[in-house]
Amino acid sequence: MTHLEQETLRAIAAEWRLSEQHDAGVVLIGQNKAYGWKSSLRDPQSEQPGVYAVDDDGHIFKTEGGNDHDGAEIWTAVDSQHGS
DSSP states (O other): HHHHHHHHHHHHHHHHHHHOOOSSSSSEETTTTTEEESSSSSOOOOOTOOEEEETTTEEEEEEEEBBTTTBBBBEEEEETTOOO
């Protein structure tokens, strides 16, 4: 994932946080659109593979494995170097 793609996801999440007034938790993004929020990064099986989550510190995670019917298997960090 490029730096520009990461910054785009962070901008989408920041805009969603402002409009929905959620400062904490993770913003869920699919197909470059924010569609939801969770209080913490959990339950990958409730999301399709390829969904991104951006936490309140700007860290980005992606669902991987699984399938569209049964959901993803795991959240994986996309940008482990963010903020360091």
